[in-house]
Amino acid sequence: MSDEPSIARRDQNNDNNGPVKHPPSPEHSTGPEHSTGPEHSHNFDDQQADQGNSIGQSPPVPNRGALSSQGVHQSPPSAIELKRLHRFFGDTKAVHDVSFSVSRGQIYGYIGPNGAGKTTSMKILATLDLPSYGDAFVDGFSVVNDPEFVRQRLGYMPDAFGTYRDVSCIEYLDFFARAHGLIGRERERRLQRVMDFTGTQGMKDKPIRGLSKGMKQRLCLGRSMIHDPAVMILDEPAAGLDPRARIQLRQMIRELADQGKTILISSHILTELAEICDSVGIIEQGKLLATGSVSEIQSQRQECRKLVVRVLSDPEEAANKIKRNLEIKEVLVDGQLLKFEFQGDIQQQAVLVRSLIEQGVELAEVRSHQKSLEDVFLSVTEGLVQ
């Protein structure tokens, strides 16, 4: 029995964890003379020795300069950052090498089928679970090493309500305000602001058990923002809500982002996410398949654009001109409508239209069909469940 050189990893109370390899770690222990000394960075070679084995120490990534020895950003560039995040439950890889970052004030949509690993990643970010390997940062603070600082900056709304019996709405919010250390007038101000924002002022004395699902969601949103966090994690906030409640919730989220809050949101309602998110990440079977802004992903996944052209002149002649110009093999003629697939961006589409007009084709209408987020989601994912 011995105390081996230390490498951070999941510790004693770790249900259903798979085997975790832990090769020797680099010596970054310091003597008393170094105990309060300045931070010192891992060098990259040492990190490679650590590859994929630890919590609290980010796996090797080329750009390590921004991280200190303890996995704390010296100058946080992003509000949320996941670095090669892994979470295993036995043989199941719930989260497998997920990395992305969210800039301040952005709304990031986290999309994936059931069991894709969205909630697991979000729980790790909310410091409710620990990664098997890799690390996650909120405002530059590691969820593993400095969870208390992460919690100060984070508001988490889980997919379950998490409400108490025998308490009214105001008592519920008041309790969480106290739990976040708010006292005196500051607490009263925050309570007032949150109830105004979520529209729960009118039901403040009502018992929670009598509330509708939509109102409970509002209350839970209020609870998660009671301490005015800079980052909010919303796990399926719109699940089970009627269309009106969904629209109201969407407006509230947009408003929060306008206030400068960074929001990570997961939802199954992709059209809604496409409308409010600045960027999205698509996850399946624990792996991040695509990430970026909605338009970026759409264009990445758009192998060819479907164009529909309505001509007033002879359609056959126009079809031949299109074929000649663009070496398009097949143009479907449907009355005055010409339908074909065009490989090119929006600029090239403009060039095509101009060239057709110059060749004497009388164009009445040009329609291009771009893939929606739902189409992209369906093309990226395979519907696999772990």
Add this chain to the structure above:
Amino acid sequence: MNNEVIDSRTTQLTKLQRLDLWANQFSDRLNPILIKETRQSLKSRQFIFTFFSLLTAALGWTIVGSLSRMPQIYTTPSAPTLLLGYYAVLAVPMLLVVPLAAYRSLEVEIDDGTLELLSISSLSPWQVVLGKLASSLLQIFLYFIVLLPCMAYAYTLRGVNLTSILLITTTLLASGIFLTIVSVFFASLTHTRSGRTLTLLGTVIILLASVAGISLAMSSLILDGNLLSPNELFFSIASCLFIGPCAGHLMLTATTIRLTPESENRSTPLRRSVLALSTSIIFASALATLLLSARVTRTTILCQPDFLYGLMLAGGTLWTIAGSMFVSESPNLTPRVKRDLPSSIFHRSFSTWLTPGPATGFFFVCINAFLMVAWFGFGLNWLAATNLSVDEFAIVSKRLAWAFELSSTFAAYLVITLIFVGYLVRFIRKKQNPRIEIGIASLIATTIMMALIPYSIGLHLNEFRTYAYSNWQMSNWIWTLSWIYQGNDPGSVPFLVKLIAILILVISLIRNRKVTRPTRTATPQRVLDEKQKNRPNHAGELD
């Protein structure tokens, strides 16, 4: 906001509003869990039902009990009868309802996911647990206050002295608090449905057994009066005052550890708590030696040998269970834990054994087992020699020599077993990353194998007939210890076992000398800055 502004505002308020304002400001200093739990529990059906049942039962018993004693109630002492009824009325809510409500409260937090929400708030696990405990305490006091006039009435009926009533109420209050701690501890043990069924069953069994035991003692106290001598009474109270809080603290620590994130140092608080309980056992053994009679006479209820054996057994059990978990800890420390490791030579000299890790855990257990054996062997002997009469010392020293032999052999077996447990858990850790409770399972497996294998071989060699104890049963700790306990001579087995244990200890110390090396890592400046920023500074915030 300065005082003048407060004054000008408060002067315009009515008395009731001012009281409300003051209460609101006062509540800022209270544990939020206590406020929430109190709001919840005072509105709950369970509390309302229990409270009114208690009132009705107390009133009913006052009338029925008094009428049943008529007309002798004016001439003969009738307090015991009435007090017995009041005790029964009070014991049910205090010893059963409140602990079970506390269990259920934590269970519901786990079920509804609110414990997760609390764990990401600013509340520490200690605040969560103490808040629940304080709320239970409040309920206990409410129930107690209801019964207080009835007890005063019973006292006026003569037959029970004030000391007995005080003893009964104190025991009820202390037992209620302790059983609540036990219930909360059990509620935190598991988060799975099947696990919770088992813990609930365990809690109910413990509560019922405790109620039965306490009720037996209390009814004897009510009906027969205090049968303890002043020394025995002092010993009972002092021992309970030391062991009870330490045991409660250990269970509260264990509960908070269940609610603490894995990246935190969860081992050191537990080790400190085990150490405190062990010290309280040593204190009680010293008291037993000094205060309790060495002979069992007709007038002696508590006797020194019985208590010493009981305390030895408690100490042995404590270190065996705690040791099996300490040696099962992960050898890998999180960076967060490494930031707080002892750094100076002085700090390392005294605190290394409290830092997490299986090797430090092993030595921590060994050192304490050694100290405990030394205390039972030499410390108590010295105490007896300097404080008891010659006759009493002659009896006590014989028993202490025997106790030393038993405890030292047990400690040697513990050292050897823990080495096996440590290796077994290390092997398991290659494939899995289990919880430290795996240590208890490994301990059970190891001790059974150590006893069963030599016994089975002996049975086989003797054609399944009974056979006498021999040196071949050296690893059979059950037979060896029971052999010593019965006063038989186990030959050279104890000596050999102790020799092996010392050898193992020395080899382990040499092999693990690197555990004393400094491994502390620097805390990033940004974290230090943030900590500085978060230092409590509430001045002027309560405006």
